[in-house]
Amino acid sequence: MNEALLTYIHELRDLEGILELLGWEDETYAPKGARVARGPQVATLEAVIHRKLTNPQLATLLASATPDNELETVMLQRLQRQVDHATKVPEDLVKAIAEARSAALIAWQKAKADKDFDLFKPHLERLLPLVRDKGAALGGGQMSPYDALLDIYEPQMTTETLRPVLDDLRRGLVEIVDALRVAPQPPADCLEQRFGDGAQWQLTLRLLKDLGFDFSHGRQDRSAHPFTASVNERDVRVTTRIEEHNLMGAVSSTIHECGHALYEQGFDPAHYRTYLAAAPSMGIHESQSRLWENQVGLSRGFWRHYWPEMTTLFPGQLREVEVDTFWRAINRVQPSLIRVDADEVTYNLHILLRFELESAMIAGDLQVADLPAAWNDAMLTLLGVTPGNDAEGCLQDIHWASGAFGYFPTYTIGNLYAAQLFDAYRRAFPDVDTQLEAGRFEPLLKWLRHHIHRRGHTAAASDIVKETVGAPLSVTPLLDYLRAKYRAVYDVAL
Amino acid sequence: MNEALLTYIHELRDLEGILELLGWEDETYAPKGARVARGPQVATLEAVIHRKLTNPQLATLLASATPDNELETVMLQRLQRQVDHATKVPEDLVKAIAEARSAALIAWQKAKADKDFDLFKPHLERLLPLVRDKGAALGGGQMSPYDALLDIYEPQMTTETLRPVLDDLRRGLVEIVDALRVAPQPPADCLEQRFGDGAQWQLTLRLLKDLGFDFSHGRQDRSAHPFTASVNERDVRVTTRIEEHNLMGAVSSTIHECGHALYEQGFDPAHYRTYLAAAPSMGIHESQSRLWENQVGLSRGFWRHYWPEMTTLFPGQLREVEVDTFWRAINRVQPSLIRVDADEVTYNLHILLRFELESAMIAGDLQVADLPAAWNDAMLTLLGVTPGNDAEGCLQDIHWASGAFGYFPTYTIGNLYAAQLFDAYRRAFPDVDTQLEAGRFEPLLKWLRHHIHRRGHTAAASDIVKETVGAPLSVTPLLDYLRAKYRAVYDVAL
Numbered sequence: 001m002n003e004a005l006l007t008y009i010h011e012l013r014d015l016e017g018i019l020e021l022l023g024w025e026d027e028t029y030a031p032k033g034a035r036v037a038r039g040p041q042v043a044t045l046e047a048v049i050h051r052k053l054t055n056p057q058l059a060t061l062l063a064s065a066t067p068d069n070e071l072e073t074v075m076l077q078r079l080q081r082q083v084d085h086a087t088k089v090p091e092d093l094v095k096a097i098a099e100a101r102s103a104a105l106i107a108w109q110k111a112k113a114d115k116d117f118d119l120f121k122p123h124l125e126r127l128l129p130l131v132r133d134k135g136a137a138l139g140g141g142q143m144s145p146y147d148a149l150l151d152i153y154e155p156q157m158t159t160e161t162l163r164p165v166l167d168d169l170r171r172g173l174v175e176i177v178d179a180l181r182v183a184p185q186p187p188a189d190c191l192e193q194r195f196g197d198g199a200q201w202q203l204t205l206r207l208l209k210d211l212g213f214d215f216s217h218g219r220q221d222r223s224a225h226p227f228t229a230s231v232n233e234r235d236v237r238v239t240t241r242i243e244e245h246n247l248m249g250a251v252s253s254t255i256h257e258c259g260h261a262l263y264e265q266g267f268d269p270a271h272y273r274t275y276l277a278a279a280p281s282m283g284i285h286e287s288q289s290r291l292w293e294n295q296v297g298l299s300r301g302f303w304r305h306y307w308p309e310m311t312t313l314f315p316g317q318l319r320e321v322e323v324d325t326f327w328r329a330i331n332r333v334q335p336s337l338i339r340v341d342a343d344e345v346t347y348n349l350h351i352l353l354r355f356e357l358e359s360a361m362i363a364g365d366l367q368v369a370d371l372p373a374a375w376n377d378a379m380l381t382l383l384g385v386t387p388g389n390d391a392e393g394c395l396q397d398i399h400w401a402s403g404a405f406g407y408f409p410t411y412t413i414g415n416l417y418a419a420q421l422f423d424a425y426r427r428a429f430p431d432v433d434t435q436l437e438a439g440r441f442e443p444l445l446k447w448l449r450h451h452i453h454r455r456g457h458t459a460a461a462s463d464i465v466k467e468t469v470g471a472p473l474s475v476t477p478l479l480d481y482l483r484a485k486y487r488a489v490y491d492v493a494l
Numbered sequence: 495m496n497e498a499l500l501t502y503i504h505e506l507r508d509l510e511g512i513l514e515l516l517g518w519e520d521e522t523y524a525p526k527g528a529r530v531a532r533g534p535q536v537a538t539l540e541a542v543i544h545r546k547l548t549n550p551q552l553a554t555l556l557a558s559a560t561p562d563n564e565l566e567t568v569m570l571q572r573l574q575r576q577v578d579h580a581t582k583v584p585e586d587l588v589k590a591i592a593e594a595r596s597a598a599l600i601a602w603q604k605a606k607a608d609k610d611f612d613l614f615k616p617h618l619e620r621l622l623p624l625v626r627d628k629g630a631a632l633g634g635g636q637m638s639p640y641d642a643l644l645d646i647y648e649p650q651m652t653t654e655t656l657r658p659v660l661d662d663l664r665r666g667l668v669e670i671v672d673a674l675r676v677a678p679q680p681p682a683d684c685l686e687q688r689f690g691d692g693a694q695w696q697l698t699l700r701l702l703k704d705l706g707f708d709f710s711h712g713r714q715d716r717s718a719h720p721f722t723a724s725v726n727e728r729d730v731r732v733t734t735r736i737e738e739h740n741l742m743g744a745v746s747s748t749i750h751e752c753g754h755a756l757y758e759q760g761f762d763p764a765h766y767r768t769y770l771a772a773a774p775s776m777g778i779h780e781s782q783s784r785l786w787e788n789q790v791g792l793s794r795g796f797w798r799h800y801w802p803e804m805t806t807l808f809p810g811q812l813r814e815v816e817v818d819t820f821w822r823a824i825n826r827v828q829p830s831l832i833r834v835d836a837d838e839v840t841y842n843l844h845i846l847l848r849f850e851l852e853s854a855m856i857a858g859d860l861q862v863a864d865l866p867a868a869w870n871d872a873m874l875t876l877l878g879v880t881p882g883n884d885a886e887g888c889l890q891d892i893h894w895a896s897g898a899f900g901y902f903p904t905y906t907i908g909n910l911y912a913a914q915l916f917d918a919y920r921r922a923f924p925d926v927d928t929q930l931e932a933g934r935f936e937p938l939l940k941w942l943r944h945h946i947h948r949r950g951h952t953a954a955a956s957d958i959v960k961e962t963v964g965a966p967l968s969v970t971p972l973l974d975y976l977r978a979k980y981r982a983v984y985d986v987a988l
Contacts, residue, residue, distance in 0.1 A: 011538045011542075014537075014539070015539070017535055018512060021516070021519065022512065022515070025515065029715075032710050033708070033729075041511055044504070045512060215525065216527035219523065231528065231532075231535075232532070232535060234527055
């Protein structure tokens with residue numbers, strides 16, 4: 001491949017990494033009053049990247065590019081994808097979306113605080129058709145607008161593939177939820193205590209280290225909302241949030257972000273500074289965070305391993321508690337209103353609801369004015385609960401206000417992939433439970449590194465998973481895993 | 495002025511601010527193993543800025559620019575200066591310097607560690623003529639190479655102006671040093687204790703706050719070498735270094751960086767995101783750090799004010815100590831080998847030595863091979879001490895290894911300006927000593943804001959100082975200040 005083209009790709013990746021650092025900084029160490037001036041700096045850097053992607057010089061380079069091997073071919077396809085995203089949406093529309101989004105975000109915050117959907121409604125009504133137009137522009141007649149939006153986050157995934165899978169998932173999940181609803185809840189008193197900030201912080205660092213997070217190429221800090229930032233392949237950062245009344249908030253978020261970070265720290269050095277050193281989809285990225293968070297971090301073996309540590313760190317709170325009591329407590333299932341607080345079983349029902357509503361909105365089958373009622377109806381049907389107001393209903397998430405339609409399904413795709421991968425791992429290593437109970441996490445990480453991480457974006461997410469587990473996107477492993485686990489947690493037939 | 499041109503300037507400033515953040519990050523929170531990947535990111539961003547400055551589109555915009563007022567005229571001159579720096583040095587030479595500098599820095603580190611000048615010699619011999627060529631290219635026959643290099647850091651200052659001033663300064667300083675050399679030294683036992691890290695940190699934060707540092711638009715962190723970073727006008731960061739055996743190291747460095755930061759936080763909002771929101775020279779910038787560090791932070795009134803706080807923070811170390819004993823201890827004068835550890839009186843002799851040697855090297859009057867001997871001779875003449883090896887001699891500073899010839903004089907210019915400004919302030923506010931003893935720092939800050947900070951780079955440093963103090967660069971205020979102070983510290987005739 002042309003050296004100039006490779007340099008071009010390197011520079012794009014460098015600048016994107018800097019953008020990531022700016023985002024990380026904004027949530028961690030930036031002084032409060034700096035935000036107003038940081039905005040223009042971020043916008044300028046984004047403009048520089050956008051200009052690089054839309055520069056005719058790049059088009060020329062791409063047109064005359066002669067890849068020397070299959071890897072380079074893929075490398076150029078990935079770059080072309082970036083160029084397409086930067087060029088296919090007309091500049092006027094990009095600008096209109098940016099403006100509408102900006103106003104919608106402010107209105108959404110106020111609407112959520114005031115529990116008043118009407119404050120948000122006109123903004124969503126302005127933003128929605130623009131996002132639909134963006135989908136149409138990206139789809140170019142080849143994909144429906146919604147599929148084109150979905151494709152931004154989950155390349156090569158379509159509604160046609162996804163809907164039947166999600167329908168199956170809904171049926172299976174509702175069955176489990178209904179069975180658990182009538183079972184006696186495990187007691188959760190052991191969690192309803194104060195857990196010191198210092199000990200929690202120490203625990204999260206210990207977990208990161210044990211799971212394989214590389215602190216010489218990363219760090220953990222605190223932020224209001226936990227996230228992972230890849231400044232570059234050798235600098236991957238996670239954040240967590242510690243609240244004294246919410247031990248599992250910090251633990252789960254650290255393990256979750258650790259899963260993302262292990263992925264980002266595990267790309268093939270041969271792909272560094274190119275679009276191959278990247279996850280091929282948000283769904284597969286989420287599979288890594290969720291696998292560690294749920295399949296590993298909510299398992300009985302995991303907590304048996306850490307129990308001596310836990311009772312040392314929190315003697316006053318946990319010395320009298322049985323590990324199994326703790327494990328049952330952290331695995332309670334309870335239909336609830338807020339997605340981000342939902343348990344492993346009900347979580348995907350929150351996503352299914354959003355997928356149906358957002359695809360209907362983009363298709364024009366659901367009007368913004370009818371969103372709150374549709375939301376509340378679906379909550380009642382799927383989860384048997386009704387929001388007391390829209391703040392704990394259709395206003396709870398930032399995604400739509402930020403124009404990110406098509407993003408939600410990737411959470412569930414991630415959960416499905418996680419279960420498929422963990423199932424395949426169990427087939428390869430039938431002693432996985434023993435591994436977890438012994439705190440031996442490196443065989444799992446090594447396996448994920450080999451099958452998922454090192455491959456980066458050399459293939460589509462669906463292909464990588466399929467090659468690893470031997471099957472396409474499927475609900476069976478997740479439902480089987482949930483049934484087996486919750487039989488044990490609740491001691492009921494499932 | 496053309497809107498496009500203003501946007502162009504804004505974007506340049508935004509990107510430069512991001513570069514500043516990357517530098518700050520590298521010294522504070524970047525994971526150890528990230529450095530190898532950060533280098534290319536920084537280089538890419540530098541390349542983006544360089545390309546923006548050398549872009550023919552900018553030349554066209556500048557050629558057709560029609561400033562609407564005098565301020566815009568100056569604004570365009572400042573931009574033109576950036577363009578000149580980016581375009582006047584041929585690309586081959588820029589590249590050759592970058593390569594030679596990179597190798598020289600590595601060699602310098604090793605040479606310093608091994609106390610072996612010969613390891614550095616060939617690298618400096620390679621770098622020196624390249625830097626000389628850069629000076630020649632920038633000077634373009636109008637300025638000598640050394641003056642052109644000096645002009646990078648201290649615009650409009652020339653050797654012709656500087657040398658007679660520095661000659662006067664040398665005579666005056668040597669006289670003071672000689673007088674103090676035979677006087678009995680104030681005891682310094684009170685400093686030779688361990689001062690807890692936590693209390694020191696608390697003290698430095700208190701000092702920053704009291705002196706007027708705006709924490710909603712800045713922060714303090716720790717780094718190996720203290721520095722100030724301006725991410726943008728609303729985000730100015732300082733760092734300090736705390737060592738338990740060196741209380742005044744942290745105190746002085748915090749006050750020093752605070753002085754720089756107050757300047758950066760004090761630009762006129764009307765100049766934000768342009769080259770006017772900047773110090774007009776390194777010397778005037780240094781005047782702000784040194785004025786606060788020395789004239790304020792080493793004054794008797796200052797420590798009388800803080801003594802109750804000090805004895806509370808460090809009861810075990812200081813409760814039995816008289817404030818005047820402490821004040822004398824921190825103001826000991828002692829000729830020594832290392833510039834960065836030098837006291838207020840001998841410091842400038844270290845600079846004068848470097849100025850003579852570096853201007854001779856650039857002029858071709860001093861060969862690299864002869865540098866160690868010339869250094870040691872000058873140290874003996876000026877300070878009466880002789881380095882035991884080159885690590886504590888001509889290898890001690892990073893400047894020459896990094897190609898920064900012409901930078902050293904700005905330290906002394908800063909000290910001269912600081913004394914001139916403080917002298918003018920004392921004329922305007924004869925009760926300045928009472929102000930300091932009362933901890934009333936805001937009149938001084940307000941005065942500096944008005945005369946120096948708000949003006950930014952709307953005029954040359956020498957003009958701004960001259961308008962403020964009513965005289966050109968002069969040694970009298972510094973020598974008068976030193977004589978008066980050290981008469982009091984040492985109780986001798988000066």
